[in-house]
Amino acid sequence: MTLPDSSPYVVVGGGVHGLSSAYHLALELERSGSGSGKDVIVLEKSRIGAGASGIACGVVRNFYFSPAMAEVIRVSVELFESDPVGFGYRPVGYIAAVPEVQAEDCVAIQGRQAEIGYSSDIVLGESRCQAHMEAIFPDWNGDGIEAVLHERQGGWAATSQTVENLARLARAKGVRIFEGVEVTGIDLHDGSVHAVETSAGSVETDLLVAGPGPWAGHLWRLLELEPEVRTNGERRPIVTYWKLQEGDYWLDDVELTDAKGNEPPVVHLDHVLPLRSDRDGGVIEDGPWGIYYKIGRRGFGVQGGGVPIELGTDVELEPYGHENPDHIVGDEFTDYFTAGLAWAHKRFRGKGREWHVDPHGGIGAFTPDNYPIVGFVRPNAYVIMDSNHGFKMIGMGKLAARDIVGGGESRLEPFRLSRYEAGITHAVSNSPYPWN
Numbered sequence: 001m002t003l004p005d006s007s008p009y010v011v012v013g014g015g016v017h018g019l020s021s022a023y024h025l026a027l028e029l030e031r032s033g034s035g036s037g038k039d040v041i042v043l044e045k046s047r048i049g050a051g052a053s054g055i056a057c058g059v060v061r062n063f064y065f066s067p068a069m070a071e072v073i074r075v076s077v078e079l080f081e082s083d084p085v086g087f088g089y090r091p092v093g094y095i096a097a098v099p100e101v102q103a104e105d106c107v108a109i110q111g112r113q114a115e116i117g118y119s120s121d122i123v124l125g126e127s128r129c130q131a132h133m134e135a136i137f138p139d140w141n142g143d144g145i146e147a148v149l150h151e152r153q154g155g156w157a158a159t160s161q162t163v164e165n166l167a168r169l170a171r172a173k174g175v176r177i178f179e180g181v182e183v184t185g186i187d188l189h190d191g192s193v194h195a196v197e198t199s200a201g202s203v204e205t206d207l208l209v210a211g212p213g214p215w216a217g218h219l220w221r222l223l224e225l226e227p228e229v230r231t232n233g234e235r236r237p238i239v240t241y242w243k244l245q246e247g248d249y250w251l252d253d254v255e256l257t258d259a260k261g262n263e264p265p266v267v268h269l270d271h272v273l274p275l276r277s278d279r280d281g282g283v284i285e286d287g288p289w290g291i292y293y294k295i296g297r298r299g300f301g302v303q304g305g306g307v308p309i310e311l312g313t314d315v316e317l318e319p320y321g322h323e324n325p326d327h328i329v330g331d332e333f334t335d336y337f338t339a340g341l342a343w344a345h346k347r348f349r350g351k352g353r354e355w356h357v358d359p360h361g362g363i364g365a366f367t368p369d370n371y372p373i374v375g376f377v378r379p380n381a382y383v384i385m386d387s388n389h390g391f392k393m394i395g396m397g398k399l400a401a402r403d404i405v406g407g408g409e410s411r412l413e414p415f416r417l418s419r420y421e422a423g424i425t426h427a428v429s430n431s432p433y434p435w436n
């Protein structure tokens with residue numbers, strides 16, 4: 001396949017957002033009679049799924065404090081549910097178990113889920129939460145857990161399968177995907193994109209769409225946009241990097257199964273009680289801590305993560321992913337994560353030094369309020385910057401395509417760049433994470 005010297009639509013990035021946007025653009029162009037997938041090309045500097053989409057834990061949930069997120073996730077979960085096999089989607093559900101300080105947040109979140117028809121239950125009070133969790137995990141320890149939000153929809157998806165399925169759908173509609181082609185420059189005329197310069201030549205275009213993932217800051221620079229925004233009286237960098245802490249852990253003799261021996265829901269556990277090492281009893285975390293976990297990606301053991309670490313505005317992204325020792329977690333995180341597991345489940349207690357470890361994690365680019373920026377940032381340059389919690393948001397590309405072809409997708413209004421200047425940023429929860 002030869003790179004064309006022009007294409008009406010050029011999509012940068014072969015992750016979930018680039019591929020979903022390309023596929024849905026093809027559908028929208030066909031539907032409106034204004035074109036087809038043949039008018040869309042995707043440029044990916046490495047290979048599809050080489051960025052955050054390929055290394056994500058793959059958790060799919062609607063546990064967001066900002067009301068604007070609920071509908072985006074609902075659309076996304078519908079897409080996963082439309083082809084669970086193709087997307088590698090496991091609809092096992094999702095449980096958030098939290099202390100008193102987050103109980104009201106959970107009630108509000110569940111209320112919004114009910115309003116939009118997203119199936120979930122809320123359980124309040126320590127003893128009721130304990131009973132609910134014990135029915136799933138007979139060895140559950142729920143000391144101080146005052147609210148459990150149990151999403152009956154959601155679960156997790158195998159990331160490479162999701163990415164490949166989106167690429168397959170896009171190609172079936174005529175979209176051409178060019179791997180190994182890096183966008184190295186953007187030729188702007190009077191503030192609009194005229195062409196993209198790539199490692200394989202220049203491509204003129206009418207419209208650029210970018211799903212840059214962790215490379216959001218690089219794309220921002222290529223588009224010659226301001227590196228900071230003014231919001232609520234202060235200047236904030238458009239991109240701040242965080243290190244996601246995750247890994248795969250397994251024991252020789254204990255599995256993460258439910259009371260019936262089946263795969264359990266994904267669990268998200270936050271707490272404020274001191275977290276003690278399961279190796280030596282030492283206090284690891286005195287303040288709020290949190291872990292999330294699911295069945296391991298090998299089909300056994302446990303895969304999960306914990307509260308990420310803020311890195312600032314200057315980070316080396318290359319090489320991206322698990323082969324970069326600076327991007328993955330060390331032994332300290334194993335101690336933290338397995339301490340959290342031991343706190344929650346008797347079956348894991350006293351096993352702190354027995355875990356087999358496959359450390360991973362990765363770098364993500366977060367926006368000034370940790371929520372996505374979606375929309376035009378130049379007259380013909382459209383971005384989806386998902387603030388690094390958007391593997392689950394595979395429906396964002398569907399909304400973006402409607403926005404681009406039809407104009408004015410109201411569900412995306414809360415995600416415009418202009419919200420910062422207007423001081424209308426997203427609600428902040430009591431969670432220790434930057435993404436709830």
Ligand SMILES: Cc1cc2nc3c(=O)[nH]c(=O)nc-3n(C[C@H](O)[C@H](O)[C@H](O)COP(=O)(O)OP(=O)(O)OC[C@H]3O[C@@H](n4cnc5c(N)ncnc54)[C@H](O)[C@@H]3O)c2cc1C
Nearest residue numbers: 013015017045051052053057058059183213362390391392
């Ligand atoms: C360790 C980790 C765990 C995560 N876990 C979850 C989770 O459980 N659930 C969840 O919902 N989200 C999770 N996320 C977040 C999620 O992975 C990302 O938000 C999402 O995948 C971003 O998708 P994207 O398409 O924007 O970016 P990416 O998947 O990173 O895709 C961007 C692509 O653009 C390419 N690219 C960059 N620059 C250029 C260029 N100049 N020219 C051409 N190509 C370029 C890159 O090679 C890359 O393939 C996790 C993230 C990390 C890092």
